Amino acid sequence: MRYKNFLSLLEQYRWEKVSAKIANVKPDTLDKLLKKENFSVGDLPILLSQTASARLPELEKKASRITTQYFGKARFLYAPLYITNRCINRCVYCGFNKNNKIERKRLSSKEISKDADYLYNQGFRHILIVSGEDPIVMKSDYLIDTIALLHKKFPSISIEVQPLTENLYRKAVAAGCDGLSLYQETYNKKVYKIVHIGGPKRDFRWRIEGPERAAKAGIKKINFGVLLGLADFRTDIFFAALHAAFIRKRFWKTQIGFSFPRIRPFVGSYQPTVEVKDRDLLQIILALRLVFPQAFLVLSTRERAGFRDKLLQIAATNTSAGSKTNPGGYSDDSTTGQFDISDNRTPAEVVRAIRAAGLYPVWKDWDIGLAG
Amino acid sequence: MLQIAGRKFSSRLIVGTGKFSSNSVMKEAINASGSEIVTVALRRVDLDNTQEDIIEAIDFSRIQILPNTSGAQNASEAIKIANIGRNMGLGNWVKLEVTPDPWYLLPDPIDTLKATEKLAKDGFAVLVYMNADPVLAKRLEDAGAEAVMPLASPIGSARGMKTKEMIRIIIENSNLPVVVDAGLGSPSDAGYAMEMGADAVLVNTAIATSDNPVKMAKAFKLAVEAGRTGYEAGIIASKEHAYASSPEKGII
Numbered sequence: 001m002r003y004k005n006f007l008s009l010l011e012q013y014r015w016e017k018v019s020a021k022i023a024n025v026k027p028d029t030l031d032k033l034l035k036k037e038n039f040s041v042g043d044l045p046i047l048l049s050q051t052a053s054a055r056l057p058e059l060e061k062k063a064s065r066i067t068t069q070y071f072g073k074a075r076f077l078y079a080p081l082y083i084t085n086r087c088i089n090r091c092v093y094c095g096f097n098k099n100n101k102i103e104r105k106r107l108s109s110k111e112i113s114k115d116a117d118y119l120y121n122q123g124f125r126h127i128l129i130v131s132g133e134d135p136i137v138m139k140s141d142y143l144i145d146t147i148a149l150l151h152k153k154f155p156s157i158s159i160e161v162q163p164l165t166e167n168l169y170r171k172a173v174a175a176g177c178d179g180l181s182l183y184q185e186t187y188n189k190k191v192y193k194i195v196h197i198g199g200p201k202r203d204f205r206w207r208i209e210g211p212e213r214a215a216k217a218g219i220k221k222i223n224f225g226v227l228l229g230l231a232d233f234r235t236d237i238f239f240a241a242l243h244a245a246f247i248r249k250r251f252w253k254t255q256i257g258f259s260f261p262r263i264r265p266f267v268g269s270y271q272p273t274v275e276v277k278d279r280d281l282l283q284i285i286l287a288l289r290l291v292f293p294q295a296f297l298v299l300s301t302r303e304r305a306g307f308r309d310k311l312l313q314i315a316a317t318n319t320s321a322g323s324k325t326n327p328g329g330y331s332d333d334s335t336t337g338q339f340d341i342s343d344n345r346t347p348a349e350v351v352r353a354i355r356a357a358g359l360y361p362v363w364k365d366w367d368i369g370l371a372g
Numbered sequence: 373m374l375q376i377a378g379r380k381f382s383s384r385l386i387v388g389t390g391k392f393s394s395n396s397v398m399k400e401a402i403n404a405s406g407s408e409i410v411t412v413a414l415r416r417v418d419l420d421n422t423q424e425d426i427i428e429a430i431d432f433s434r435i436q437i438l439p440n441t442s443g444a445q446n447a448s449e450a451i452k453i454a455n456i457g458r459n460m461g462l463g464n465w466v467k468l469e470v471t472p473d474p475w476y477l478l479p480d481p482i483d484t485l486k487a488t489e490k491l492a493k494d495g496f497a498v499l500v501y502m503n504a505d506p507v508l509a510k511r512l513e514d515a516g517a518e519a520v521m522p523l524a525s526p527i528g529s530a531r532g533m534k535t536k537e538m539i540r541i542i543i544e545n546s547n548l549p550v551v552v553d554a555g556l557g558s559p560s561d562a563g564y565a566m567e568m569g570a571d572a573v574l575v576n577t578a579i580a581t582s583d584n585p586v587k588m589a590k591a592f593k594l595a596v597e598a599g600r601t602g603y604e605a606g607i608i609a610s611k612e613h614a615y616a617s618s619p620e621k622g623i624i
């Protein structure tokens with residue numbers, strides 16, 4: 001059936017039912033599934049189940065073979081660039097939360113250039129622009145100008161900012177933006193309301209429809225994800241995958257990917273309600289690789305060095321390195337970051353580790369000619 | 373000898389560069405393959421970053437570089453990238469790839485044709501990645517392509533000569549060199565394409581991602597040579613049914 005938008009597809013599902021399905025997977029069902037060669041989103045409840053978590057080595061073998069088939073030995077590097085930590089939202093899990101008394105900073109174009117030069121000299125050619133929900137983004141051309149400024153040097157620019165209007169996404173594309181990261185945080189509406197206690201982000205619908213607006217506007221790569229630790233992650237990942245699969249079929253020229261942010265310590269007191277262990281994260285990544293052989297699976301420096309190296313070897317394809325999560329952090333590290341970094345290696349050290357694993361670090365995988 | 377755009381080559385194996393574990397393995401594999409044409413994704417080329425650059429690893433004196441437009445989703449992007457490559461000093465050869473669907477990377481016939489017309493007019497030697505469509509092959513020939521490169525099966529799939537019936541017609545009808553591209557998983561696949569009369573084959577994934585890329589490059593080299601030699605010798609028609617070579621009659 002053809003749904004008019006993702007929300008109407010989502011409404012066909014009940015969270016509890018999906019959770020129950022995942023919780024009640026029989027070993028026989030899994031056995032049968034693992035004999036298959038190709039997997040679909042419908043197989044995800046089985047692949048994400050507790051039952052399947054006992055079979056990670058098998059999943060790992062398949063996932064690693066598929067990754068090699070589609071990506072070869074190439075692994076892609078990017079760097080986040082935080083441009084403003086002003087935020088009008090009150091997300092309980094985040095250090096930039098409006099209620100937190102931290103120093104607020106919005107970078108000027110000069111300051112942005114300074115960080116950008118630093119990253120360029122490190123070797124980066126793909127920049128992810130990150131911001132809090134700073135109203136200036138909606139009210140002015142601040143973001144668009146920033147994209148245009150960075151695009152002069154960097155062939156590939158992605159954004160991780162609040163959901164934009166279709167028109168703003170269009171302007172972003174014209175300025176040189178090719179990628180979007182927009183995580184729903186959780187597809188559980190109840191939990192969503194509980195953790196987003198104030199600000200425009202409370203609007204579940206505006207956010208969930210963001211990827212459709214972006215795809216319509218011509219953004220070429222869209223990254224999906226949930227904040228791991230907010231709700232039952234198995235169920236949440238299923239819905240993120242459903243979302244990505246919907247976009248892929250509807251907007252057939254759009255490339256999709258996934259990120260896997262786990263809640264990290266930050267300024268504030270929120271404790272994750274659900275623990276997501278390393279082996280859980282591994283299972284998520286393996287399951288998504290089996291279902292989406294060609295998807296980008298993206299790591300951040302929230303994860304520890306050794307674990308990141310391992311994930312890159314098996315199935316993850318993109319990684320940041322040497323990241324700072326405070327605006328201006330590459331040139332002046334005095335303000336507080338959005339979350340703590342676990343992998344403190346320099347980009348050069350990360351690249352060395354990638355090479356040591358028999359993989360090829362790719363800094364540039366996009367051309368100016370492909371954007372805008 | 374293989375002849376493309378006025379240049380002659382003794383090797384009929386073209387190799388890709390996208391999926392190797394390092395430049396040194398790539399270099400060794402290229403050497404072992406004997407290949408004289410090597411394709412490079414322009415979107416990966418970064419002349420500002422010499423330590424990481426693929427171009428640095430290729431010996432221009434011996435090898436014709438074939439920049440490709442992978443990543444382009446329509447004609448105008450492909451044309452832009454091709455020009456960027458030429459302006460970088462990479463020459464006027466281009467492997468045209470227009471793949472709007474990021475999943476199977478299947479080529480768009482309409483925009484591929486448009487871009488071929490434009491690039492040929494602008495003085496490029498255009499080698500065109502295409503689906504195995506015999507009519508499109510003729511249209512590309514009319515549009516000024518220098519070679520057609522029909523896919524054997526989806527890129528990276530290692531499924532072999534799935535489109536062989538169409539490729540057979542393309543070879544029969546074409547005045548241009550036919551290079552079988554994408555999906556050749558094993559040396560025997562490449563040998564088979566050559567026995568059918570393909571002028572050359574292009575291999576990337578099967579070499580780059582094998583456990584021993586250098587050895588595999590050599591295996592493809594041998595298979596391509598064997599297939600070509602067989603083709604030139606004139607392979608006897610395959611039989612529809614198997615006949616026992618020593619009939620059983622009279623044994624009992």
Ligand code: SF4
Pocket residue numbers: 087088089090091094095096097098131132133201
């Ligand atoms: S998660 Fe984003 S929107 Fe929410 S408080 Fe943090 S920066 Fe603001």
